[in-house]
Amino acid sequence: MQVYLDNNATTRVAPEVLDAMLPWFRERWGNPSSLHALGAEAARALAEARERTATALGADATQVVFTSGGTEANNLALQGAARALRRRGDHAVTTAVEHPSVLEVFRALEAEGLRVTYVPVAADGTLDADAFVEAVGPQTIVASLMHAQNETGAVFPVEAIAARAKARRKELFVHVDGVQALGKLPPPGEVIDAYTVSAHKVHGPKGAGALRLGRRARVAALLHGGGQERGLRSGTEALPAWVGLGVAALRAHETRRAFASRAQALGSRLRTGIEAAGGVVNSPPNALPSTLNASFPGLPAEPLLHALEARGVFVSTGSACASRKGKRSPVLRAMGLPDERVDSALRFSLSRETTAEEVEAAVGALAEAVAELRARVGRC
Amino acid sequence: MxxxxxxxxxxxxxxxxxxxxxxxxxxxxxxxxxxxxxxxxxxxxxxxxxxxxxxxxxxxxxxxxxxxxxxxxxxxxxxxxxxxxxxxxxxxxxxxxxxxxxxxxxxxxxxxxxxxxxxxxxxxxxxxxxxxxxxxxxxxxxxxxxxxxxxxxxxxxxxxxxxxxGPRGVPTGTGGRALCLLSGGIDSPVAAWFALKRGLHVDHCYFHAFPYTGERVLEKVLSIARTLSRWTPRRVRVFVPSTTEIQDRIAAAAPEPLRVVLLRRAMYRIADAIRSARGHKALVTGEALGQVASQTPENLLCVEAVVPQTLVLRPLVGLDKVEIMERARAIGSYETSILPYQDCCSLFAPRSPETRARPDRCAAIEEELELGPLEEASLRELAVYGIERGGEPERLDERAPPRLRDAATDEPSE
Structure with missing residues (x-):
């Protein structure tokens, strides 16, 4: 049996999503900007995809800007806002555990003169709301924080923080990276100026994402050209991908409550199995139940991952992006975990397709893999 | 034209x-x-x-x-x-x-x-x-x-x-064939290239240690071998024995400072059995002197001592890291070599490696650890891949080579 527990990295495309996309490759390839009938039907499909995405995000269709994915949406929000608000100040606030598509944007903006405060997280991975709010000063123009952390599942109280931060600084532009939260947490309210989502984390296609923009939010475009997406994101619309995003996002939204309760049960079963195998859970108590980060002290993470893989169970060390760089997870290090915990950390992430049977199989495989690795390296 | x-x-x-x-x-x-x-x-x-x-x-x-x-x-x-x-x-x-x-x-x-x-x-x-x-x-x-x-x-x-x-050098194959101990690193592909340049057709031997090394490392090594195969007109073979059990046995029972030397001795024996069965005239390695603590003349000699009848070529001995990197870029292997997929278990590497390993002591330890049967098993379960002039690596259904060779006589040991 193959058990895929790396859903925070990416998910399988749902059959209904693929079915919705295929006609726009095969039979209806028109450009939404074309004036003939093929263009008109593409424009209608685009409008419908936008409606669906907007519904999933608790917004109007006019507020949705489609992008190539979460990274582009984060770039558009942060670079776009920093540029639009350049004259109002020179400071930004974010957290130390953001995704690279946020942190690296700030690093680039720092090179252009922006000052950035990186607010640390507590040892359990939760964010100190007071510290974040207090970092906002009279020169702060942009604040960015994630809704749910990709490695630990920690949930940040984005609306409360945004409201308090804006009380200190009225012009503040607050961006929230909601890539891991879509379908798992309710979309935040209007107090958030820009909210990023991505299709492939919710059984949609790779290469599709969106930025929900507040009605008064102003961002400068990064891609100039034909003026598509209200001039904020030029380029011929990726219609099949965005149709897929619309269907996937709406489905994730509609199944959110059902998934939350299922994930609670499956996550707690998995947690028991992890602890029985000698694992120590790193995710905080308030984390999404579908994300479990755990360390197996004394066992190196990558061989354990491969031992699980040999038993058909696919997990991740840290985030897929961080492991590609072959470095210690900066997120777990930001939590102040000792190297031994960081080096032995695995991430198990569920999706709404995960079954109880799969979780049982994973728990069994984990016990075996840990026993095998202990027998192998316990003697090192 | x-x-x-x-x-x-x-x-x-x-x-x-x-x-x-x-x-x-x-x-x-x-x-x-x-x-x-x-x-x-x-x-x-x-x-x-x-x-x-x-x-x-x-x-x-x-x-x-x-x-x-x-x-x-x-x-x-x-x-x-x-x-x-x-x-x-x-x-x-x-x-x-x-x-x-x-x-x-x-x-x-x-x-x-x-x-x-x-x-x-x-x-x-x-x-x-x-x-x-x-x-x-x-x-x-x-x-x-x-x-x-x-x-x-x-x-x-x-x-x-x-x-x-052109690249000058000697037509590949005029010197016969050699077997290179290829890892996923920067050095060994460059060593293989120098051997090719001096007229040897080069096949490769990569030691896989699942689950310490994942499939991505094997893919990376095959991709490097594929790059190198563009430099030779003949089919390149990549032999992939597993060293997992050997590593475990060494980690469990051998003195920690000697782990790397003992593993390399096992690798040399396995590679040499393949070399001898397939008619390669030499082993080629990316070893140099003094690059890491364990690469001392004493240690190289101690490793080489397990294949006394075999020519071991180390073309990188005169190069420094910068020269090796430049050459790797020119060959086209550098970009693949720097991919982060690791090829060694950090737990296995000793904290303070022996720098003056002695062959007699290593041999005594090996006897005690009974590595021989594990090495034989590794040879029996050998995977072989073939690559034709830059093409897609292909798993070959080839028989495992015969037994380990007796070091002194180059005959199959009993």
Whole structure:
């Protein structure tokens, strides 16, 4: 049996999503900007995809800007806002555990003169709301924080923080990276100026994402050209991908409550199995139940991952992006975990397709893999 | 479409010159994917008659990866009339001047001494015509930026402009075959390349240790082997024995400072069994001196001691890290080598490795650990991949090689 527990990295495309996309490759390839009938039907499909995405995000269709994915949406929000608000100040606030598509944007903006405060997280991975709010000063123009952390599942109280931060600084532009939260947490309210989502984390296609923009939010475009997406994101619309995003996002939204309760049960079963195998859970108590980060002290993470893989169970060390760089997870290090915990950390992430049977199989495989690795390296 | 291939080193090989040239001719034909009949030996050169649909740029690039080639140039063949030669000279100059090279000269060899004009007169006429037709072109016989080469032969006039430098070296395969201990790192592919350059066809041996190393590392190594396979005209084999059980046994019971030396001794024994079964004449490794704490002369000797009958080549011994990286970039293996997928378990590496390992002590420990049966098992379950001139690696259904060799006699041990 193959058990895929790396859903925070990416998910399988749902059959209904693929079915919705295929006609726009095969039979209806028109450009939404074309004036003939093929263009008109593409424009209608685009409008419908936008409606669906907007519904999933608790917004109007006019507020949705489609992008190539979460990274582009984060770039558009942060670079776009920093540029639009350049004259109002020179400071930004974010957290130390953001995704690279946020942190690296700030690093680039720092090179252009922006000052950035990186607010640390507590040892359990939760964010100190007071510290974040207090970092906002009279020169702060942009604040960015994630809704749910990709490695630990920690949930940040984005609306409360945004409201308090804006009380200190009225012009503040607050961006929230909601890539891991879509379908798992309710979309935040209007107090958030820009909210990023991505299709492939919710059984949609790779290469599709969106930025929900507040009605008064102003961002400068990064891609100039034909003026598509209200001039904020030029380029011929990726219609099949965005149709897929619309269907996937709406489905994730509609199944959110059902998934939350299922994930609670499956996550707690998995947690028991992890602890029985000698694992120590790193995710905080308030984390999404579908994300479990755990360390197996004394066992190196990558061989354990491969031992699980040999038993058909696919997990991740840290985030897929961080492991590609072959470095210690900066997120777990930001939590102040000792190297031994960081080096032995695995991430198990569920999706709404995960079954109880799969979780049982994973728990069994984990016990075996840990026993095998202990027998192998316990003697090192 | 003709391509003129020059070679220098092979021309020095005295009595065996004809044999070396023949091997080079075969290699050139294979690298270009053309029938042997299209490559002719002529007056110390090779002349390739490319099929009309062949891409001359791809052919020149392939010759840039053919050891023994000193340079290769596209050659134009015209009837023995100077007017025709002038047309070609103008066309060649036009391209090069457009590319920003303006100072040129004509170099004429008049092999057919019966041709009415002398070489100087021919050069003057062609040069004058180029100056007349191509604005910006200038003659500079001392420091030209390009040379229009002209050869007047019995059958025709041949023209070319410069040409691409080849990798030089000795035609691959003329020295037999070698087996390289290939890892996913930067060094070993460069070592393999140097062995190829000196005339050895190189197959590879990669030691896989699942679950310490994942499939991504195997893929990375196969991808490096694929890059290297573009430098040899013959099928490259990659032998993949597993060292997981051996590593475990060593980690469990051997003195920690000796772990790496003991593992390398096991790897050498396994590689040598493959070498001997497959007829490779040498082992090639990316080892150098003093790069890491454990790479001391004593340790290298201690590892090599397990294969006393085998030539072990370490081409990188004279290079530093910067030189190795530059070479890896030129070969094309660097970008793959720096991918982060690790090829060694950090838990296995000793905190303070032995720097003066002794063969007798290691042998005694190995006896106690009973590594022999584990090494035999590793050989029995060997996976073999084949790669053909840069193609997709393919799993071969080949039988495992026979048993470990007895170190002293090079005979299968009992």
């Amino acid at each position: 003709l391509i003129h291939v020059r070679y220098d080193e092979v021309a020095l090989k005295g009595g065996r010159r004809g044999w070396f040239e023949e091997r080079l001719r075969e290699n050139v034909a294979r690298q270009l994917g053309v029938p042997l009949g299209r490559v002719r030996r002529t007056r110390g050169r090779l002349l390739v008659d490319l099929p009309a649909d062949a891409d001359p740029r791809a052919a020149l690039a392939a010759l840039g990866r053919t050891f023994g080639v000193a340079s290769a140039a596209e050659v134009h063949r015209v009837p023995k009339e100077l007017a025709a030669a002038e047309e070609i000279a103008v066309r060649l100059a036009e391209e090069l001047v457009a590319a920003g090279r303006t100072r040129f000269k004509c170099e004429v060899r008049r092999a057919d001494k019966s041709f009415p004009e002398g070489s100087y007169a021919i050069a003057a006429r062609l040069g004058a015509r180029v100056l007349e037709e191509i604005p910006g072109a200038r003659v500079d016989v001392h420091e030209p930026e390009f040379v229009i080469g002209v050869e007047v032969r019995d059958d025709a006039i041949y023209l070319h402009s410069g040409g691409n430098p």
